[in-house]
Amino acid sequence: MIDALPLTAIPPEDEALRDDVKRFLVEALADIPAEVRAHSWTGFDAAFSRRLGEQGWLGITLPPAYGGGGRSAFARFVLVEELLAAGAPVSAHWIADRQSAPLILKYGTEAQKRQHVPPICRGESFFCIGMSEPGSGSDLASVRTRATRMDGGWKLSGQKIWTTNAYRSHFMIALVRTSGTAEDRHAGLSQFIIDLSLPGITIRPIEDLTGDRHFCEVFFDDVALADDALIGAEGEGWAQVTAELAFERSGPERLYSSIVLLDAWVEWLRSQTPGDTESLRLLGRLCSHLAVLRALSVSITGKLSRGESPVVEAALVKDMGTEIEQLTATLITDMLGRHPDVSPPPALERMVNYVTQISPSFSLRGGTREILRSMIARGLGLR
Amino acid sequence: MSESTDDLFADSVERLLRDQCTPAVVRAIEAGGDPASLWNALSEAGFCDALVPEEHDGAGLGLAEALPMFVACGRYAMPLPLAQTAMVRGYLARAGVPLPDGPIAIAPAATVASNGAVSCHHVPGALVAHWVLAAVGNEHWLLPVADALRTSTGIHGSLAADLSWPTVPASTLKTSAPFDALAAGALVSAAQSSGTMARIFDLTLAHANRRVQFGKPIGKFQAIQHQISVMAEHVAAARMAVELAASGLGFDPDPLRVAIAKGRIGEAIPTVAAIAHAVHGAIGITAEFDLQLYTRRLHEWRRAYGSEAYWYERVGRARLASDATLTVDFLRSATAARPTTGTAS
Ligand SMILES: Cc1cc2nc3c(=O)[nH]c(=O)nc-3n(C[C@H](O)[C@H](O)[C@H](O)COP(=O)(O)OP(=O)(O)OC[C@H]3O[C@@H](n4cnc5c(N)ncnc54)[C@H](O)[C@@H]3O)c2cc1C
Numbered sequence: 001m002i003d004a005l006p007l008t009a010i011p012p013e014d015e016a017l018r019d020d021v022k023r024f025l026v027e028a029l030a031d032i033p034a035e036v037r038a039h040s041w042t043g044f045d046a047a048f049s050r051r052l053g054e055q056g057w058l059g060i061t062l063p064p065a066y067g068g069g070g071r072s073a074f075a076r077f078v079l080v081e082e083l084l085a086a087g088a089p090v091s092a093h094w095i096a097d098r099q100s101a102p103l104i105l106k107y108g109t110e111a112q113k114r115q116h117v118p119p120i121c122r123g124e125s126f127f128c129i130g131m132s133e134p135g136s137g138s139d140l141a142s143v144r145t146r147a148t149r150m151d152g153g154w155k156l157s158g159q160k161i162w163t164t165n166a167y168r169s170h171f172m173i174a175l176v177r178t179s180g181t182a183e184d185r186h187a188g189l190s191q192f193i194i195d196l197s198l199p200g201i202t203i204r205p206i207e208d209l210t211g212d213r214h215f216c217e218v219f220f221d222d223v224a225l226a227d228d229a230l231i232g233a234e235g236e237g238w239a240q241v242t243a244e245l246a247f248e249r250s251g252p253e254r255l256y257s258s259i260v261l262l263d264a265w266v267e268w269l270r271s272q273t274p275g276d277t278e279s280l281r282l283l284g285r286l287c288s289h290l291a292v293l294r295a296l297s298v299s300i301t302g303k304l305s306r307g308e309s310p311v312v313e314a315a316l317v318k319d320m321g322t323e324i325e326q327l328t329a330t331l332i333t334d335m336l337g338r339h340p341d342v343s344p345p346p347a348l349e350r351m352v353n354y355v356t357q358i359s360p361s362f363s364l365r366g367g368t369r370e371i372l373r374s375m376i377a378r379g380l381g382l383r
Numbered sequence: 384m385s386e387s388t389d390d391l392f393a394d395s396v397e398r399l400l401r402d403q404c405t406p407a408v409v410r411a412i413e414a415g416g417d418p419a420s421l422w423n424a425l426s427e428a429g430f431c432d433a434l435v436p437e438e439h440d441g442a443g444l445g446l447a448e449a450l451p452m453f454v455a456c457g458r459y460a461m462p463l464p465l466a467q468t469a470m471v472r473g474y475l476a477r478a479g480v481p482l483p484d485g486p487i488a489i490a491p492a493a494t495v496a497s498n499g500a501v502s503c504h505h506v507p508g509a510l511v512a513h514w515v516l517a518a519v520g521n522e523h524w525l526l527p528v529a530d531a532l533r534t535s536t537g538i539h540g541s542l543a544a545d546l547s548w549p550t551v552p553a554s555t556l557k558t559s560a561p562f563d564a565l566a567a568g569a570l571v572s573a574a575q576s577s578g579t580m581a582r583i584f585d586l587t588l589a590h591a592n593r594r595v596q597f598g599k600p601i602g603k604f605q606a607i608q609h610q611i612s613v614m615a616e617h618v619a620a621a622r623m624a625v626e627l628a629a630s631g632l633g634f635d636p637d638p639l640r641v642a643i644a645k646g647r648i649g650e651a652i653p654t655v656a657a658i659a660h661a662v663h664g665a666i667g668i669t670a671e672f673d674l675q676l677y678t679r680r681l682h683e684w685r686r687a688y689g690s691e692a693y694w695y696e697r698v699g700r701a702r703l704a705s706d707a708t709l710t711v712d713f714l715r716s717a718t719a720a721r722p723t724t725g726t727a728s
Pocket of ligand 1: 127128131132133136137138139162163165184215230291361364365366367368369370371
């Protein structure tokens with residue numbers, strides 16, 4: 001498995017996209033300060049997402065017949081890398097673009113594809129992920145939210161939590177139980193596309209420790225769902241959600257959560273008299289890790305573009321990537337504190353504090369560090 | 384060179400090392416045994432001239448194509464400076480210097496005292512090399528090791544040593560053709576480390592599946608699984624780091640790419656070695672068990688030709704000196720596909 005990640009070059013036709021994206025971002029982000037951009041892919045701006053849609057940059061790998069760009073996984077890598085490097089506010093469309101639309105195209109009916117994918121590609125329809133529940137975090141198969149068959153559809157009851165952007169999304173794709181009990185584990189689970197404007201749904205944002213509101217509690221109180229809310233096959237939810245998580249984990253967003261902070265620190269170092277070798281060493285360390293992680297990530301993109309599903313490799317890169325994202329914040333803090341008599345700009349201080357405080361989430365969202373390491377171990381033949 | 388010839392080369396290296404560079408042979412040479420038979424097999428196979436241009440009767444490979452040989456040297460705990468010899472012969476041939484016989488080591492640095500005495504500190508493979516290449520001012524000297532005072536800097540079994548000569552020996556070859564000997568040494572040590580780590584990983588995985596405690600293989604315990612997963616991450620990163628460092632078709636190592644690789648791998652080494660030993664338990668620190676052949680080399684390679692403290696600082700300086708506003712742009716230009724440099728002279 002370890003030998004199976006060859007050095008891979010991004011093809012020139014996909015690399016060619018980069019300059020267009022850069023030019024667009026210089027103009028589109030001109031008024032957004034670095035401090036705001038440091039929120040990386042959790043920054044929400046619906047108008048910005050629509051502008052990306054107008055550029056043809058949402059659903060860039062999806063078939064043109066459904067409004068997508070029909071381009072390769074490498075084109076998406078280039079686009080996403082530039083968006084993250086610039087700290088563009090991509091959160092509104094992020095989940096729909098990265099995992100909901102590919103999921104719908106893979107498992108949906110023709111009608112579901114026609115209904116959902118084109119508005120996603122226009123940046124008009126935002127999605128959230130309803131997996132976690134109060135009693136089901138890492139142990140996702142234990143979900144209790146239940147959909148029961150009734151005339152002409154389903155009745156949904158239960159609760160989701162940590163649902164990013166639920167209060168500002170149009171739809172949720174939820175994993176729920178349709179038969180059996182939590183003890184049946186992987187059997188009896190199904191996925192639904194839930195219109196969040198339906199009666200019986202209550203959504204409450206949860207404030208995080210930095211004062212931001214992104215994730216939510218979502219309550220379903222006998223919500224009536226139409227037949228066509230079911231996506232894929234009844235009882236196949238576990239296999240589908242596993243495929244969905246593979247989309248979630250394989251992109252470059254797992255390296256760059258702290259990159260805006262890193263660049264702000266570089267700018268600060270440049271303004272200082274040179275010679276702080278400890279800072280230079282840390283800068284070199286972070287750059288070296290990122291260079292290697294980026295090459296690994298491009299290699300995984302190569303596998304995706306060949307139609308492979310490099311699940312274990314993606315877990316490996318995500319685990320290393322989140323560790324470096326977290327170290328970036330804590331070690332830059334240490335370097336800024338090396339000279340108590342020197343005062344960096346307040347905006348840089350706020351930025352490093354923000355990233356430090358939020359960085360525990362980097363190795364929770366999308367599967368915790370421990371869960372990823374267990375997946376890798378299984379991939380290696382342990383267990 | 385097409386992909387299939389590439390594979391043929393890698394396969395022939397693999398086959399020869401598997402047969403000739405066994406743990407028993409490694410131990411014998413480390414104990415002071417005669418390395419001539421292994422060395423003759425390597426040179427007869429043409430491996431020493433892998434990087435020598437075809438017009439000088441070499442295989443004419445570039446760094447990227449020779450990389451599998453360097454990595455294989457690490458995997459088989461090669462006790463002779465084969466990779467260094469191949470690098471130096473590639474350089475000397477391009478510089479028009481007649482190629483000497485025998486293994487060649489690379490000195491990380493050299494000092495020439497006012498009384499004419501020459502010394503080189505911590506040279507890997509010094510105890511089995513015939514020659515050592517050292518940068519002196521703007522020149523490169525090929526010094527005869529037989530004339531040197533050798534002081535071991537390694538532990539039991541190590542072949543590293545300090546070398547010193549009271550005066551410059553008469554048989555020293557000198558050339559002023561440019562060469563980054565430190566980067567070349569760093570590249571071969573990083574590449575061999577990556578191969579050594581892969582071997583250590585295989586040993587550790589096998590041990591975890593075989594050793595039984597509390598009625599089950601220790602690989603069933605989550606604490607062990609997670610440590611081995613972390614090791615797998617470092618091994619994968621190390622391999623990619625050296626692929627990046629050697630990428631392109633040319634011969635001259637790119638110092639920034641080498642810096643990234645040597646730094647990243649240097650950082651990984653203590654973790655990989657520590658996990659391997661932790662998982663193996665007491666058996667792992669015996670002389671008889673093979674693990675020590677590999678972990679000992681890792682620690683030596685980490686120290687040689689600059690540790691991560693040195694190379695990371697160089698990467699940091701390069702980042703700060705670059706025009707790029709975005710680190711991502713710096714990373715892209717640092718690792719972009721390089722054009723063929725062919726046979727630089
Ligand atoms: C910013 C953010 C956004 C999120 N967005 C969403 C979203 O949009 N939709 C959604 O569904 N969820 C979302 N989540 C939830 C996320 O998926 C969960 O936090 C994650 O799966 C872990 O679950 P938990 O928080 O309940 O922790 P727990 O599962 O309770 O884990 C707590 C600790 O126990 C460890 N642990 C658990 N099981 C094991 C085991 N078998 N072996 C070893 N250690 C174990 C974990 O690794 C962790 O260290 C989000 C989380 C965050 C932080």
